[in-house]
Amino acid sequence: MHHFHYSGSSLHCESVDLAGVAKLYGTPTYVYSAATMADNYSRLQRGLAGLDAQPCYAMKANSNIAILRHFANLGAGFDLVSGGEIRRVLAAGAHVKTSVFAGVGKTEAEIKLALENGIFSFHVESEPELARINHVAGKLGVKAPIAIRVNPDVDAHTHAKITTGKSDNKFGIPLKHAAAAYEAAAKYPHLQIKGVQMHIGSQLTSVAPFVEAVEKVGPFAAELKAKYGITYFSIGGGMGIIYKDALASGQQAWWDAQPADQRPLTPETYGAALVPRLKPLGLKILLEHGRFMVGNSGVLVARVEHLKRGAGKNFLVVDAAMNDLVRPAMYDSYHEIVPLHRDSSRRALVADIVGPICESGDCFAKDRQLQELGEGELLAFMSAGAYGYTMASRYNTRGMAAEVLVNGGKFELINTRETFEQMIAGEKVPAFLK
Template identity: 45%
Template sequence: MSTFVYRQGVLHAEACAVPDLVRQFGSPLYVYSKQALLSQFQRYQDALDDHDGLICFAVKANSNLGVLKVLADAGAGFDIVSVGELERVLRAGGRPDRVVFSGVGKQRDEIARALAVGIHCFNVESYPELELINTVAMELKVQAPVSLRVNPNVDAGTHPYISTGLKANKFGVPVEDAEAFYRRANDLQHIEVVGVDCHIGSQLTDTAPLAEALDSLLELVDRLAASGIKLSHVDMGGGLGVSYKDDEQAPDIEAYIEYIKSRLAPRGLSLVLEPGRSIVADAGIFVTQVQLLKEGEEKNFAVVDGAMNDLLRPALYGAWQRVQPVTMTEGRDVRTWDIVGPICETGDFLAKDRDLALQTGDLLAIMQAGAYGFVMASNYNTRPRAAEIMVDGAAVALVRRRETLDDLLALEQGAL
């Protein structure tokens, strides 16, 4: 059930009226619901039940320390792709032995730091990366636990920018090369082979491609076991989608995990999952205020104070997210609007062709902005980034203050 609901015509985040939050913290504004975060994470945890494994939140979806602390306190593991994300997890109270390190370009210092704190494993993407991990582990006189990311050449059927399981993608090792890779890894003195990893893409609303990928992984696991290489876990990555549109159906998390468990249990394999969007997307909204209305012959534009630097997904992917008025009104004319920002780019839009009854000063909520929202924000056009707040019932916490112009200029110096 959504924690963003209307009460007497006013949108609330849990027990907090959104207009009151804007009066206190300004606009544009990211608002997160602690209840929604915990509810979605618990669905994964409950579905895992007593099967050995880890639910590792994908930090790239939302790296706010407040969000990470809520999940760490609930017992989550974390999927990271940089040493910066690792430090965020540690600062939020996350356990390093519940961290998996993914990504194609891990640097020497990142590997060393991850080994020093004792992460659960590296998801290795190439043989040169494996050799680098082995070298760093040798220098530190430790064993590096690794899981090979296998590319099963499965089409996830999602946007090309977030599809990661095809041969044309930069990720992983082709499944037909995986056995030879494992044999080479098994011969390296400072490498401990512990699992196999797969992530075929993001925003998947159909689990059939995931089942196909699992078949490929388990065939590999069985062949390796027959040759004397015994793996302990299967990491199916993340990728489960959410229903941004009314005609999209989010996958059944519980049924999906039950299916995987039924395949892993006979082999004695533990399960690692790396959900991000499906935990945090519905737990956040982006609130923006209408600055002016510009009517034209072909298009009507509602110019708001939020922009593509605040919420990049629509400009980057052509992504569609619901737009709702914060306060319901009656007696106004409904027109079709493009919701656009003040940045000097035609691509600066948050939504297109939305039927809304608008006036200058209205607040709009971009729904399902908890994932890939603030985390992708920038300072383009020298725009300070928005504040982030979290609500817990009637309580409110500022989990990231709004940037100032002084913040943006503090790291720069004059010319020689």
């Protein structure tokens, strides 16, 4: 469920007309719905009722400081993966005491920053990292709280580039070696064993792999509780969202019409399967969902540059490109594309929807059917709230897009469009070329 819908013929985010936002701030612009994020957060909490559960929003999905502040206000901690992300939390006026620090290559400077700011726990990915965290904590004269990320070797049945819980992925320590890694951790004087963590992948559309992973790692978590007194089990993130019927899935009627055996994964199904398996452990449960929290909460609004009619193929050239939203080029991912002004009297158009970048991969959709659109008209890429802006780049010297947050009938710019001067501010011609 989300808060993007047509009111009359105009696409709205909550009660804001998206065409008005585009008029004010230009395109391409990401627009986010604060109400959708709050709904997602509370649905996840309700789904896991009965557990002592703490959502740690995986901010790699969308790390704008306004979004972080919104989640902090809702009670979230954060799943962090870099010193930059720690500093974003601080810049948002939130704190890192309920946050966890993951990632396969934490530097000494990042570990120090996390410890100085009272990180809840490090999620350790390897034996050498245990030694490094112990070393930094020793220099600071503190004990570093840690959990080891175990790799349960479960197939998440998702895209290869976002599968993380198989034994051939770079993440975590295989379950069969994890007991030895905990024994090693227990010998370090500046480490405090606090929990255990796993994360099997992203955009999972069925609950079965989550169940399999919890059933594999749960007994190990119980052993760790008995042996080291661990207090928490982080079960990672990964809950998938609807990309294909993104707009329709904002309405309850769409959910009601799905055949029972084909219903997409919801926080309710997720909770119903996992709560009975997790509750007997008597541990605090951390959740690291990113995509689920923000994915359906954002759209990328773009403008049509031209309709180029080719030999047997049409191309709708828009002013957004793979640098703004890289998911289709990187993961062959699908985003529903809808006009901001809906007009059922128009003819249908079948076209490739492409950006202006000099790469054949700069293509958002192939042979997509939508209403005929012409130069200057606006469209929206649905479900673009996660891994959209955070994965964007300046390729082709295109500045970063603007970002806007909507709340009811109000909206505000939360990130200005990057200017050319900002883009080249750190660059200079060296003396030997002058």
